[in-house]
Amino acid sequence: MSIVDSSALNASVLVLNRHYMAVHVVNVRRAFGLLINCLAEVIHIEDGSYTNYDFQSWREISELKKNFKEQSPHDDWIRSVNFEVCVPRVLRLLYYDRLPKQKVRLNRRNIFARDANLCQYCGKRFATSELSLDHVVPTCRGGETTWENLVCACVRCNVRKGGRTPQEAGMKLIKKPIRPKRSPMLTIKLGNPKYASWKSFLDQAYWSVDLK
Numbered sequence: 001m002s003i004v005d006s007s008a009l010n011a012s013v014l015v016l017n018r019h020y021m022a023v024h025v026v027n028v029r030r031a032f033g034l035l036i037n038c039l040a041e042v043i044h045i046e047d048g049s050y051t052n053y054d055f056q057s058w059r060e061i062s063e064l065k066k067n068f069k070e071q072s073p074h075d076d077w078i079r080s081v082n083f084e085v086c087v088p089r090v091l092r093l094l095y096y097d098r099l100p101k102q103k104v105r106l107n108r109r110n111i112f113a114r115d116a117n118l119c120q121y122c123g124k125r126f127a128t129s130e131l132s133l134d135h136v137v138p139t140c141r142g143g144e145t146t147w148e149n150l151v152c153a154c155v156r157c158n159v160r161k162g163g164r165t166p167q168e169a170g171m172k173l174i175k176k177p178i179r180p181k182r183s184p185m186l187t188i189k190l191g192n193p194k195y196a197s198w199k200s201f202l203d204q205a206y207w208s209v210d211l212k
Ligand SMILES: [Zn+2]
Pocket: 119, 120, 121, 122, 123, 124, 153, 154, 155, 156, 157, 158
């Protein structure tokens, strides 16, 4: 399938293992690759019940949706040379039964997402390019590179703080930095009605266990 053009390509698809446990998130291209190669099926959730579709039947369902004008405003559509298909929100891998990676990666992107791009000192929101990472207790004072010691800070606050602890600089964090229980990027996506169907898989007790 060659995709002609579509803004829907930016959408994300939740991937479950064979046992319906969320394992990761992929982009639309990768999702259709899995479907077309029969490595995954679509899990469609409607009125609280799941239906499983292979690629062929998902195409047919998409066509029906289109013909009967049952599209939801939150649907994304991919246009190919000779057909249009609705972007599934959840896929299930047919042959993969490993468990999800539980560790949320400690990186810049995830810290900015956890802090919602708010400078943790002045509380103002900035573009990612205007934010930096700040070690709350500076590394030269034994501060570690951990979720609990890293926050995002605007350039102004970072300069003002310098190599000091917040206490020494007379600055206060707007909240205590913690290790997030699940990927902050996922938390942001869950706020989007497009991805409402992900909730039933991510709210399982499994995901609320404390991550080490
Ligand atoms: Zn600031």
